[in-house]
Structure formats: structure tokens, C-alpha cells
Amino acid sequence: MSYQIHIGPNIRKSPFFESTVKAGVKGFSVYNHMYMPGNFGAPEAELDRLMNGVAMWDVGGERQVEVSGPDAFELVQYLCTRDLSKTKPGQGYYVPLCNRNGLLINDPVLLKHDENRYWFSIADSDIALWADAIAGERGLDVRVFEPDASPLAVQGPKAGDVIASMFGDWVNDLRYFGFRETEIKGIPLILARSGWSKQGGFELYLMDETRGTDLWDLVAEAGAPYDIGPGSPSDKERLESDLVSYGADARLQSSPANPFEMGLGKYVHLDRGGDFIGRDALMKIEAEGIKRRRVGFFVDGARMDGNEQPLPIMKDGQAVGILSDFSHSIRLGRNIGVGLLSNEVADDAEGLTVNFGDDKRAISVAELPFIGR
Ligand code: THG
Numbered sequence: 001m002s003y004q005i006h007i008g009p010n011i012r013k014s015p016f017f018e019s020t021v022k023a024g025v026k027g028f029s030v031y032n033h034m035y036m037p038g039n040f041g042a043p044e045a046e047l048d049r050l051m052n053g054v055a056m057w058d059v060g061g062e063r064q065v066e067v068s069g070p071d072a073f074e075l076v077q078y079l080c081t082r083d084l085s086k087t088k089p090g091q092g093y094y095v096p097l098c099n100r101n102g103l104l105i106n107d108p109v110l111l112k113h114d115e116n117r118y119w120f121s122i123a124d125s126d127i128a129l130w131a132d133a134i135a136g137e138r139g140l141d142v143r144v145f146e147p148d149a150s151p152l153a154v155q156g157p158k159a160g161d162v163i164a165s166m167f168g169d170w171v172n173d174l175r176y177f178g179f180r181e182t183e184i185k186g187i188p189l190i191l192a193r194s195g196w197s198k199q200g201g202f203e204l205y206l207m208d209e210t211r212g213t214d215l216w217d218l219v220a221e222a223g224a225p226y227d228i229g230p231g232s233p234s235d236k237e238r239l240e241s242d243l244v245s246y247g248a249d250a251r252l253q254s255s256p257a258n259p260f261e262m263g264l265g266k267y268v269h270l271d272r273g274g275d276f277i278g279r280d281a282l283m284k285i286e287a288e289g290i291k292r293r294r295v296g297f298f299v300d301g302a303r304m305d306g307n308e309q310p311l312p313i314m315k316d317g318q319a320v321g322i323l324s325d326f327s328h329s330i331r332l333g334r335n336i337g338v339g340l341l342s343n344e345v346a347d348d349a350e351g352l353t354v355n356f357g358d359d360k361r362a363i364s365v366a367e368l369p370f371i372g373r
Contacts, residue, residue, distance in 0.1 A: 011035055014060030015150050015212025023230040031061030031124045037232045046231040047330070050199055054158040055231035056219050059196075060150035060212075064205070065108075065128045067135075068117040069142035075135050076110065076118045078276050081259065083269040089114045092177030092194060096246075096264045097127065102281030103256045105130070107246040107264070109194060111179060121151065123246040134277070148209050149190070153233075154219060155201035158226040163202045166222045167191060171202065179205075184218060187211045196233045198241035198372055235306060236327045239336050242296070242369035248310075249294070249324040249338060255310045258285050261340055263294040263368075292321060292340045296366035299335035299354065303328040307356070313339065313363065314353050320345045323354050323363065329370065336370050337363070 005011070005028060012034040014020075026041040037058050040046060049055040067076050077084050080095045087093060089112050096107040097120075106127050108120040120127055132144035154163055163171045166184060171191060174180065179192035190205040206215050220228060238245060244264065250257035259268050259282075270283055306327045313321040326337025341349065349365040367373070 005030070005035075007035075014058050015206055015209040016058040016060055016152060016216050017212070019213050019216035020058050020230060025230070032063045032122065032126075034061040034063070036061040037230070039232060040230050045229065047234060047236060049227070049229050049231055050156050050197060050234055050237055051331075052157065054154060054156040054162050054201075054223055054226050054228045056216070056223065056228055057153040057155065057195075057230070057232050058216075059153050059203070059233065060206075062121050062123070062151050064111075064147050064149040065120040065122055065131060065144065066117070066147045067120070067131065067142055067144050069140075070116060071135075071140035071142050072116045072118055075131070075138070075140050075142050075144075076120075077274070078138070079131055079134065080110070081268040081270075081276060081278060081282065083272040084110075084112075085272070087112050090179060091175070092121075092179060092192060094177070094267065095120070096259050096262075096267050098259060098278035098282065099252065100278055100281060102258050102278045102285050103252055104246060104250045104259055104262065104264075105252050107244055109177060111190070111192070119147070119149070125246070125252065147207075149205045149207050150209060150212065151203045151205050152215060152219065153195045153201060153203050154223070154228075155195045155197045155231075156199050158228075159195075159199075159201035162219070162223045162226055162228060163191070166218065185214065187215050187218075189215070196243055197237050198243070199237065235325065236329060239325065239327055239338060240329055240331060240369065240371040242338065245325065255322060255324065257340060258282070258290070260285060260290045261293055290343070292342045293346065294338060294368070295341045295346070296368040296370055297323060297326065297337040297339060297352075297363045298366050299323075299326055299337055300362040300364075301335070301359075304335050304356065304361075310339070311354050311356070313341065314355070315345055315351050320352070331371060336366065338368070341365065 025037045027038040028035040095110045108122045111119040174193040188207040195201040310322040312319040321341035323339040
């Protein structure tokens with residue numbers, strides 16, 4: 001059985017698209033209406049580069065939503081549950097976003113360029129339309145738009161060596177989520193210490209979409225002595241490290257969840273003063289207490305690699321939670337996953353099962369993160 005996603009005008013190509021095709025991409029997913037490489041046909045080598053060497057990932061689908069203008073801070077603060085009063089230019093912040101019902105709609109990194117200019121580096125959901133409508137309704141003097149900026153991630157323990165060899169040793173002084181505007185060979189970009197793994201690394205936000213191939217080639221060349229190679233955000237690593245995936249672990253349309261359930265309550269500052277989107281709903285959710293929470297799972301039995309949709313977790317014939325994502329952890333030698341489990345069974349989480357088609361597996365609760373506590 002084989003399928004094809006047609007290349008057509010309703011899904012965009014990343015500026016690194018041609019380079020990833022040349023590098024042997026074997027499968028794409030779609031993220032923010034853009035093709036995003038999912039694998040290069042060598043899962044072991046791809047994972048090994050991330051864990052022990054250095055990998056480069058086309059994550060151009062992590063689109064930027066710019067908010068700029070005199071009321072930029074006011075709008076951004078109104079959209080975020082997190083208190084941004086002490087934020088600094090040149091620094092990024094993880095800012096889960098909620099709708100007015102207190103449900104997660106995205107979990108971007110917010111880059112603060114200056115007091116009047118911000119980028120939301122978004123996960124997979126339409127944020128610009130939402131943000132611009134709210135700005136309009138509130139009469140705020142801002143522009144909300146998608147700038148020409150496409151991240152290329154360089155991840156792994158040797159990422160620092162590669163990036164320092166290209167840009168200089170100053171890159172190692174950047175704090176986590178810190179960033180600086182720079183250029184290389186006339187290619188404008190923002191260099192950040194960030195990336196969706198706990199193996200360390202950087203992201204280069206290309207700011208001229210016509211130069212994707214040039215930037216890709218420069219990184220590949222600088223990385224060659226370190227055996228750099230292509231890859232993509234790793235499910236295995238993110239599960240071991242417990243990074244949240246908006247889209248897999250929670251998604252408004254298919255598995256709605258609030259930030260307290262997801263373990264993201266530390267980014268919800270209800271008593272910071274001032275109103276914000278979702279505040280009333282989140283106050284109520286907090287007062288009533290959550291009924292389920294994010295936990296890790298071990299899935300018994302032979303090696304299994306991932307699911308497409310959240311799966312119901314059963315106990316005594318009742319659905320008591322969802323397994324949102326799982327994979328085989330090579331480091332632990334076990335199948336691991338994350339999901340949401342009802343409080344009612346959390347204290348006595350024996351006898352839990354998940355059906356993978358006809359294959360019924362026992363699962364048990366595990367402490368998060370699996371690795372790196
Ligand atoms: N890089 C960029 N944009 C992105 C992502 C990225 N947009 C989409 C998606 N990834 C956003 N989601 C996350 C989720 C977690 C983290 C980063 C982006 C992350 N979390 C750390 C953790 O949970 O330990 C740190 C959180 C914190 O400091 O508060 O790194 O990867 N450009």
C-alpha cells in the first residue's frame with residue numbers, strides 16, 4: 001500500500017524543500033499548511049545523530065506570527081496566560097495559548113525583539129487570524145502578519161561546535177531561548193539557542209526565503225566534519241524528555257485539554273492583574289480542580305513504534321484516559337508514551353489496557369520525564 005500527498009498550491013513548500021528532497025526525504029507531514037519532512041528512511045541513523053552527533057531539521061513549518069506596533073505588548077500580553085511583564089528583548093519564552101474556554105490552542109515560543117515587536121513561533125494551528133481579529137475588536141494599534149522567517153534546527157551534542165564554527169564562539173554564551181539577529185554570507189537570519197529536543201542545539205531562522213538552499217548548504221558544509229545529516233523532530237527523544245507536542249498530546253479539534261491537565265499550569269498566571277483571553281474559564285477550571293492529568297506510560301510487550309491518533313485507555317470496560325503518543329525507547333528498552341489519565345484511577349492505576357487494533361496491551365503509569373529528571 002502506498003499513498004501520495006500531492007504537491008500543489010494549497011500546501012506550501014518550505015524554503016528548504018528542495019534541499020531536503022536532495023538529501024533524500026522519504027516522507028512529509030503538513031504543519032501550518034507547509035510540508036515538513038518526517039523521515040529520511042534511516043530511523044536509527046537519524047536518531048543516532050540527534051543523540052550522539054548533530055542533525056539538521058527543516059522546521060520551516062514552525063511559522064512566525066509577528067505582532068508589531070505601539071500596542072504590541074498590550075496585545076501579546078492579552079493573548080498569553082503567562083505574565084510577560086519581566087520579559088527582555090533578545091529572549092524567547094514558552095507561552096502556551098488558550099482560547100476563551102481555557103483550552104489550549106497552541107504552545108509557541110515567543111521571541112521578544114523589542115517592546116513593540118514580537119514573534120510567536122507557532123505549533124500547528126492558525127494563530128494569526130485569531131490574533132488579528134482580537135486586535136481589531138480591541139481597537140489596538142498593531143500589525144499582525146507572517147514575516148519571511150523559517151527555522152532550520154541544528155540539534156545534538158555537537159550542534160554547538162558546528163554553529164560556533166560558522167558564527168563564532170559568542171553563540172555558546174546565548175542563554176536557552178536567547179537569540180540574536182545576524183547574517184552569514186549575506187543571508188539574514190536570527191540565531192537562537194533552542195529546538196524541540198533536550199539534546200542541545202540552535203535554530204537558524206532564515207529571513208530570506210530565496211536563500212534556503214544556500215543556508216542549508218552552508219550548514220551541511222560546516223557540519224561535515226561532525227558527520228551532520230538530515231533528520232526531523234524526534235518522537236522518541238521528545239517522549240523520553242517529556243516535551244509537549246501540541247497537535248499530538250492536545251489538539252483543540254480532536255483531543256481538547258486545558259493547560260493544568262497538561263502540566264503547563266506554571267505558565268498560567270491568573271493573579272497577575274489585568275484580563276486576558278481565557279482568564280475567567282481558567283479561574284473556574286482551577287477552582288473546580290482538574291479531573292485528569294498528564295502522565296507517562298510504559299506499554300507492555302514487543303516493540304511498537306507510534307500511533308496516529310490518541311487511543312482510549314480502558315479499565316474494567318470503562319475509558320479512563322487517552323494515550324496520546326508512544327514509541328519504543330531504545331535507551332530504556334521499553335515502549336513509552338504520554339497521555340491523560342483520570343484522577344479516579346490515578347491512585348490505583350492497575351489493570352489499564354489499550355487496544356491497538358486486535359492487540360490488547362497492558363500499560364502502567366510511569367514518572368515523567370522518563371530520562372533527565
Ligand atoms: N522551535 C521553534 N518554534 C516552535 C517549536 C520549536 N514552534 C512549535 C513548537 N516547537 C512549540 N512547542 C515547544 C514545546 C516545548 C519547547 C519548545 C517549543 C521547549 N520546552 C522546554 C521544556 O519543556 O523543558 C523549556 C520550557 C521553558 O523554558 O519554559 O523547549 O521547537 N522555533
